Amino acid sequence: MRTNLLVSAVLILLLGIVLADFGFFDGARMLRGLRNLGILTSEMLPPDVGVLPVAGMALWETVQMSFAGTLLGFLASLPLSVLGTRNLFSPIISGAARFVAAAIRTIPVLLWAIIFVILVGLGPLAGTLGIGAYTVGYLAKIYADLFEGTDPEVIEAVQSTGASKLHLVRFVFLPEGANAILTQLLFMLEYNVRASSILGFVGAGGIGFVMQIYLQTLEYRRLATVLLLILVVVLAMDGLSGWMRKRFLLTAAQ
């Protein structure tokens, strides 16, 4: 109990030091910030709905990029995660696969988008590939850990039928992990819709490009329309993934 209190006190102290260093306790500065927030909000209202067709098209492109990138990354992550499963492959193979996944994951999605803009040029293809690459790194790690957690008794029993490693993946790892696989995939899709909103800032297509223009030209009422549209899409994604979970997740008995 006393240790918990001590740890909490130390954490709060550290937070205070960091925030003070960044100017969080500078009253005049924060007051100025609040005043600016009021000005910005007043300049954003009412939203300019005249840009809906343009923003809607750009947002549709963002949704397409997220969808394609997530599925592409998902498909590529499966073989990498299988290779990274330590109870299936030797430490050399699984270690190499996990290293590749970690290296991919180290690079943030925005940087991946820049790399693909350089490689394949401006536009949604770069964004899609950037999202796909980040998704591979993330899902490969999650799925490899998931496969490793499969009940060893099930693995032993199916191996004793003469099943190969591919059989094990198809008939044990995938069905046993189906719930978690789908949950993580839906989470990644939701995350990618949000993340891909800013990829247009670096020329990788989608709504980000439109947002950047409105920010640079100080057209905050138009920006407000874009932000509201993104909010609608994110809420729709939440609803869709909730429905999919209910519809497709298996309620396995314990």
Place this chain on the structure above:
Amino acid sequence: MSGIDSNDIALRADDISFAYHDEAWVLKDVSLALPRGKLTMLMGPSGSGKTTLLKVLAGIIKPQHGHVAVLNHAIERQNQKKLSSLIGYIPQQLGLVRNLTAMENVLMGALGRCGHGKTLLGFFPRQEIEQARAALDLMGIGHKGSEMVFRMSGGERQRVAIARTLVQHPQVVLADEFVSDLDLELASEILERMRRAAAQEKITFLMSMHRVGLRDFGDHILTLNNGQVALGSTNSLRSQSSSESSS
């Protein structure tokens, strides 16, 4: 059991010794022989090493000393596919894939004979499907083939596990305490079906068991105590039973 003709022995283990990570011996110089086409009960108290012995016999873990042979085939020299045609293994928790149907689980018994092509897409040869159906029928759950395993009762799952092993066509089936969680009536029914399967398919069964009340289903009884196997007798088991109940 030493009087059995060597041609009638399905599985022979000689001088098996096993310890986990240099700890005390779980099995010490264990030798046994299983008569062909019979149901042998491996009795012994919890923690006596029954699961370890079955895993060694199934080739899942390798002993520090000793050899196991099925129909004179040394198991350490067999690849996984060949081994699967010799030995079937049913773990204590059955090792079923809960998110697949009973039929899909039973068909997994045929994986050692199937290639990768269509099988990976979920398509099995017609004769394998017929065999799986027959195995489910033999277990009395032919009408439950399309039911997901996680929706099935404990007794139905036991039958699915046996059916999967029957489809595998092994010479010897090693089953680990797999009726322990069932009530006596259901456990008796499943053991009776196993006896029938043993006779019909000419399969040798070795079943570990700590419930003395079910020993009579075995044609033969082995007891495992302090890491060593001995021929069991009704009297010794009765005294074991009474000592367990008094403790």
